[in-house]
Amino acid sequence: MCAAPVLAAYLESDPARKCEQVLALDDHQAAPLQQSMPGQPGRPDRPELIHPAKVRKRKLGSQAGRAALVHAVAHIEFNAINLALDAVLRFDGLPSAYYQDWLSVARDEARHFRMLAGRLEELGAAYGDLPAHNGLWEMAEKTAADPLERMALVPRVLEARGLDVTPGMIERLLDAGDTDTVAHLRVILAEEERHVEIGSRWFAYLCRLRQLDPVPTFQALLARHGVVVARGPMNRPARLRAGFSDQELDALLTAG
Numbered sequence: 001m002c003a004a005p006v007l008a009a010y011l012e013s014d015p016a017r018k019c020e021q022v023l024a025l026d027d028h029q030a031a032p033l034q035q036s037m038p039g040q041p042g043r044p045d046r047p048e049l050i051h052p053a054k055v056r057k058r059k060l061g062s063q064a065g066r067a068a069l070v071h072a073v074a075h076i077e078f079n080a081i082n083l084a085l086d087a088v089l090r091f092d093g094l095p096s097a098y099y100q101d102w103l104s105v106a107r108d109e110a111r112h113f114r115m116l117a118g119r120l121e122e123l124g125a126a127y128g129d130l131p132a133h134n135g136l137w138e139m140a141e142k143t144a145a146d147p148l149e150r151m152a153l154v155p156r157v158l159e160a161r162g163l164d165v166t167p168g169m170i171e172r173l174l175d176a177g178d179t180d181t182v183a184h185l186r187v188i189l190a191e192e193e194r195h196v197e198i199g200s201r202w203f204a205y206l207c208r209l210r211q212l213d214p215v216p217t218f219q220a221l222l223a224r225h226g227v228v229v230a231r232g233p234m235n236r237p238a239r240l241r242a243g244f245s246d247q248e249l250d251a252l253l254t255a256g
Contacts, residue, residue, distance in 0.1 A: 003031040003089060006103070010085040015078055015117065015127060018108040022081060023239075028101035033089040037144075039080035046128030047075060047136050060176045067123040068130055070181055073147035073188070074116035075132040076162070080109040080195075083140055083154060091147040094202075101198045107192050114197065115184045122180065132151060132237055148206040152221045153201025157229055163238040193242045200243025215248055 006029055047169035055072070058065035084106035088099050117127050136158055143150040156190045166189045207214045223230065229252045236249055 003029070003033045005029045006031070006085055006088055007038075009106075010082065010089060011038060011042040013044055015044060015113065016255060018042065018078075018081060019114050022085070022106050022110040025103055025107065027100045027103060030096070030103035032092040032094075032099065032116070033218060034092075037086075037090050041086065045077070045113050047071075047130060047132040049134045050131045052133040052135055054139055055131060060178070063123055066173070066176065066178050066181060067120060067125040069173075070116055070119050071124060071125060071130045071232065072132065073169075074113055074120060074127050075184070075255070076136060077109050077113040077116060077188070078127070079134075079136040080159070081106055081113060084109055086140060087147075087150060087154075091150070094147065098202055098205075098229065101202070107193050108195065112184075112188050112191070112249055115187070117162065119181055119184055126179065139225075148210070148217075149221060150205065151199045151203035151206060152218055153225060155196050155255065156203060156218070157227055158243065159192060159199065160196045160229075160239060160244075163189070163196060163235045165235060166192075167235060181225070189238075193238055196239075196242035204243070215245070215251065218248065219251060 005021070005025055009018055009025065012018040012021055056068070058068045060066050060069060084102045087102040088106070091098075113127075120126055120129075136154075139153055139158055140150070143153050166185055170182050170185050170189075173179075173185070203218070204214055207217055221227075234249065234253065239249060240246070
């Protein structure tokens with residue numbers, strides 16, 4: 001296995017070229033990097049990154065409002081490409097299936113970004129036109145030292161939130177008559193379930209390897225990093241399909 005093509009995609013800053021390189025990767029190229037990781041993945045100069053509280057919320061009744069929502073989701077998907085590639089490159093000593101799983105996630109995220117970039121163009125906008133926040137990548141940096149923490153706090157927290165909030169987005173967009181964006185979000189929602197399940201599966205694997213009980217370990221990691229999971233409605237059926245247990249979900253609701 002050779003990590004060089006994966007690293008090249010990770011460092012590519014142009015979104016279109018990054019997606020092209022990721023989609024060309026083969027499973028046999030899914031390998032950890034045998035040298036120090038770069039400080040940052042490749043990303044374009046825009047969008048401007050601001051504090052999450054300063055990201056303006058817009059109503060979906062206007063084309064500009066719908067473009068803002070699509071831009072926000074596209075930004076998440078672009079970051080998710082880098083996150084999946086980072087999970088492949090950063091952590092050594094795991095089974096080959098782990099690297100292949102996360103390379104498959106990177107390919108999915110690249111397709112998602114392409115879909116949303118195309119939809120943005122239809123709405124008269126482009127990726128980078130609006131400011132965005134960097135919360136997803138900040139959590140990646142906090143979990144860079146330990147694959148168990150990464151599996152727990154990125155797919156099982158940040159990406160799992162997408163399972164909770166996307167159905168509400170779809171409902172609001174349907175009310176606004178935007179069936180084209182809804183079609184893209186339905187594809188993304190279905191495939192993100194698998195991504196969260198991959199995180200759940202490898203979190204459970206690492207817990208077994210270290211003889212840890214997954215439920216209290218997950219709770220302890222949430223507390224250590226000050227993470228609150230239960231914000232608003234929880235998509236319990238999707239989370240169960242994505243590898244959460246009823247015990248975990250009950251604990252999350254109680255903690256929230």
